[in-house]
Amino acid sequence: MLKTSLKQQWPPKYDLQYQPDVNEKYWYKDIETASKEDLDELILFKVKNVMKYAYEHSGFYQRKWSKVGLHPNDINSLKDFEQVPITTKAEVREDLEEYAPFGSNVCIPYSDVHRIHGTSGTTGKPTVFSFGKEDWERIAHQHARIMWSFGMRPSDLMFIASPLSLYIGSWGALIGAERLGAKTFPFGAGQAGQTEKAVSWLKEVKPTVFYGTPSYALYLAEKAVELGVDPKEFGFRILFFSGEPGAGVPSTKKKIEDLFGGICIDSGTMAEATPWMSNTECEHRTGVHLWQDVVYTEVVDQHSKARVPYGQEGVPVYTPLERTSQPVIRYWSGDLTTWTDEPCQCGRVYPRLPKGIYGRIDDMVTVRGVNVYASLIENVVRRIEGLGEEFVMVVTREKIMDEVTVQCETVGSRDENELRQQISKELKRETGVTFVVELLPLGTLERTQFKAKRVIDKRNFKE
Ligand code: 8LQ
Incomplete structure (x- = not known):
């Protein structure tokens, strides 16, 4: 049975000092190895609360749901939740235009906004997100918990090799590592000459964990070899990736592990669905686990939008379950994947994407x-x-x-x-x-x- 306290409080208040013993495999064993019924009960509790909260605080969701006559009280099971309309990037963009600059989905007063982030806006106007302090702390907490599952520990030093910009990837990794008690080396990426500098810093400092995109790790390895350095000399024991396919592609995974000599971990959903580590592989690397009590992920048919059975292909749709500053409910990713509920050696009950996210419908x-x-x-x-x-x-x-x-x-x-x-x-x-x-x-x-x-x-x- 799950601790009842977890089901009595929304938004959850976590003990921000808590850490498992370093030899513990799980951060929250009772949730990660719960029965399917218990896990579903916890997810439903959070789903109902986040919907009620959005209905009470978000102009965006009030309008969206009243158009179809939906009230959060109508949702009494995870099956009912499948009927809730999907939210798309296009709708969010329209809302941002109409209620510029932050949109009508920000549910906290401006004075409580702690961080502003956004997408790069390569395909249109950038999408802005606001995070309150409590959300930010919960994101850090959940990221730390998920990073624990692939073996990161407080003794590690994480090298962050992606831009420290509006891109939430680098910051999500940074705050997760800090909450876990690890050291961080926020080096960044993207400046001219930065990769050459990375090679010489890495040889000196020897961080144990790498974070970035798979393409960049391969470029870094190429540069290192060009400079006469074997990437294994860096001594990474874990290479952790998000942002694009690669770490879940078998031959790329093997190449990264052969080149650097550490384990290659795939992760990542979307900036809007932060805590974006809710899709992350454990140390066994059998495909990303869907950490369903953090972000509830469904895989749906790309045309009918109906949920597909395990074993089939579809589009991930994300519902972060603990966000109070800017909740998103059933957010359409436009990506393609196949999901399964076959167990993983790690003993966690979450469903998995054995091949990760392998494409975007548009691409x-x-x-x-x-x-x-x-x-x-x-x-x-x-x-x-x-x-x-x-x-x-x-x-x-x-x-x-x-x-x-x-x-x-x-x-x-x-x-x-x-x-x-x-x-x-x-x-x-x-x-x-x-x-x-x-x-x-x-x-x-x-x-x-x-x-x-x-x-x-x-x-x-x-x-
Ligand atoms: N995308 C992100 N992670 C992916 C992965 N592991 N495999 C395949 N495609 C992936 C901050 C995180 O890195 C999440 C992120 O990159 O957010 P963005 O910038 O909003 O980009 C989201 C898109 O990147 C996803 O929809 C996937 O297409 C891709």
Whole structure:
């Protein structure tokens, strides 16, 4: 049975001094190994409370739900919750325009706002989020708890290698590590010459945990080798990633572990669904666990929006369960994944995404009727001897058919014809589709210190 106190208090008040013993596997054993019934009861308690709270405090949700005649009292089971309308990024953007600059979903007075963050706004106006102090503390607390599950401990030093900007990734990692009692080295990324500096700092300081994007870790390794340093010399025991696919792609995971010699952990939902570590692998690395009592994640059909059974593909929809400054309820991610409730060796009861998040609906390319994601291509490119880490898919339209050219870079002295044939064959086996393969000299494709762009769509740029 779960401690009743957990089900009596919303928003939850955590003991911010609490730490398990360093040899303890779980932070909150009773929740993480609870029966499905107990866990569902706790989730339902939080779902009902966050909905009631949003209804009472958020103009955005009051209007959205009254349009369909929904009242939080109508939700009496997790099945009922599946009927609650989904919230999209487009709706949030419209609300931000109308109620500029913070929108009508901020539920605390301006005087209580502690942090303002936002998305990069590459596809439109940036989305702004406000966090109150209590939310910020709960995010730190839950992140620490989740980082514990992949083996991080107070004796660790975490190197943060992603931008310390509006991007919530770096800050979420920072405050989680601090709450856990670990040391942090918030180095950042993105400045000219910063990667070379990272190599020399890493050799000196020897942090034990890396945080950043998988593309950046591979770029860092490439730079290190160029400078005559073996990335294993850095001595990372854990490499922790979020922000893009990669750490959940088998050949990339293996490559990162082989290059650096530590374990590679996949994590990450969306900035809006912070605490974004609610999708994170444990030390066994069997795919991200959905920490359902932190953020309730459902996987739904991309067209009907109905929940799909375990074992099937769909789109994650997120409901953070403890946010009072800016709650989001059933937030549409636009990503694709497959979920399962098969148990993991770690003993946690949460469902898992065994292949992580492998694509976005917008980035999916349909080639002769087959859906192709960049992460499928990545899985092939990263396992072939004689290729560098970088690749892009260039999509063009020939009459009515989409064509995809896979561009990758060569390293070493393999015969190019033979290499091209091998790539084609393996791509065909992985995806069922024949691609044009273009080999380029090492260093031709763009490198990133943040999230890589893997699809270049030229379909609408003709004429
Ligand atoms: N995205 C994020 N994490 C991913 C992962 N592990 N695998 C595949 N795709 C992933 C702060 C966190 O890093 C979350 C984050 O990156 O938030 P953003 O900036 O709002 O970007 C969210 C999108 O990044 C997701 O919808 C995924 O497409 C991708």
